[in-house]
Amino acid sequence: MNLIGTEFDDGVLTVTLQDEENRNALSVGLTSELAQTLDEAEGNPDVRVIILTNSGRVFCAGADLSERSSRKEDKSSTKPIDPLEIFGRFRESSKPYIGKISGHCVAGGMGIAAAMDISISIEEAKFGFTEVRIGVAPAMISVLCLPKMRPAEASEAFLRGNRFSASEAARMGLINAAVPANEIDSVIQEIVSDIKAGGPEAIAAAKQLTLRVPQMQVDEAFTWTSELSASLFKGEEAQEGMRAYLDKRPPSWMND
Numbered sequence: 001m002n003l004i005g006t007e008f009d010d011g012v013l014t015v016t017l018q019d020e021e022n023r024n025a026l027s028v029g030l031t032s033e034l035a036q037t038l039d040e041a042e043g044n045p046d047v048r049v050i051i052l053t054n055s056g057r058v059f060c061a062g063a064d065l066s067e068r069s070s071r072k073e074d075k076s077s078t079k080p081i082d083p084l085e086i087f088g089r090f091r092e093s094s095k096p097y098i099g100k101i102s103g104h105c106v107a108g109g110m111g112i113a114a115a116m117d118i119s120i121s122i123e124e125a126k127f128g129f130t131e132v133r134i135g136v137a138p139a140m141i142s143v144l145c146l147p148k149m150r151p152a153e154a155s156e157a158f159l160r161g162n163r164f165s166a167s168e169a170a171r172m173g174l175i176n177a178a179v180p181a182n183e184i185d186s187v188i189q190e191i192v193s194d195i196k197a198g199g200p201e202a203i204a205a206a207k208q209l210t211l212r213v214p215q216m217q218v219d220e221a222f223t224w225t226s227e228l229s230a231s232l233f234k235g236e237e238a239q240e241g242m243r244a245y246l247d248k249r250p251p252s253w254m255n256d
Contacts, residue, residue: 004033005055011048012192013041020056026108027064031086038089048200049192050093052116053100059125062107065134084140090115091144091211094204096195100188101175106130106163110174111141114148117207118191119175121166122184127174128163147214148173199237199253 005016015037017024024030041047054060090097090112099112099119106128113119113127121127129138129145138145138158146154149172157164157172166178179187195203205228213221232238237253244251 002033003027003030004037006037008047011046011196012051013044013047013049014051014053015041016053016055017060018055020058022064023058023061024054024056024103024109025061025064026086027067030064034086035089038086038093042089042093042095047095049096049098049195051098051100051188051192052112054103057103058109059101059103059105059121060109060112061104062109062130087111087115087140087144090117094200094207096203096207098188098191098195099175100184101125101166102181102184104163105169107138108141110138111144113169113175114141114144117210120184120187120191121169121175121178122181123166123178124181125166125178126163127166127169128161129157130161130163132159132161145174197254199241199251201235201237202232202241205232 003017003019005018007014007016015034017030017034019025019027019030022030038050041050096117097115099116099121101113101119101121102125103122104126105113105121106126107130110127110129113121129141131138142154142158149157153172166175169175170178177187198206208228209225213225216224240253241251
């Protein structure tokens with residue numbers, strides 16, 4: 001069975017982690033399939049939005065400990081994918097990623113949730129930086145999670161390694177919201193509809209704002225955003241968007 005499932009409908013690609021037996025751990029096999037799926041999505045102009053979700057009770061349990069353990073000899077012919085490469089694809093992509101977290105999310109799974117542009121979880125899911133419980137630390141995912149957290153809360157969560165509720169994860173800023181399981185589909189659909197109402201080039205630019213501006217000095221940020229804004233206003237997409245607004249009609253990208 002494939003470890004990654006896909007479904008494409010009306011511009012939306014749903015990618016499902018479906019290695020339930022292994023709790024959707026970031027094994028060599030799963031990350032390799034995921035990377036290939038993301039490559040195909042990036043090269044497909046018909047894909048407007050990507051939803052990442054899971055089957056089973058666990059969204060992602062983090063690293064595959066059976067593969068990382070020194071007791072297991074690596075006989076796989078599949079080239080390992082650096083988790084940073086996966087996280088980077090989510091952040092650097094011009095396409096918006098939505099996390100539909102329908103199960104528990106711990107360790108490296110927290111990095112995936114934080115790397116999404118928008119993450120919505122079911123209320124029943126548990127979260128946690130559990131790495132210290134097995135003698136390691138949440139090293140790489142800290143790059144993604146720390147900018148979203150208050151230092152005091154990050155220190156407590158990293159050091160305790162305890163699990164906490166989805167509502168608490170939302171309060172910390174790690175995800176956007178925790179909702180009842182029977183409402184998550186409608187919440188995700190509303191978000192998707194809003195995103196598809198925006199121009200693809202504008203969405204890509206908006207992602208760059210959240211990624212780059214916080215890392216810039218104020219003067220540098222104003223200069224870069226001024227140039228970006230001028231470029232967007234001159235573009236064909238913005239011209240179509242403004243004409244559509246004045247003509248009181250949907251823009252062309254909503255009819256694709």
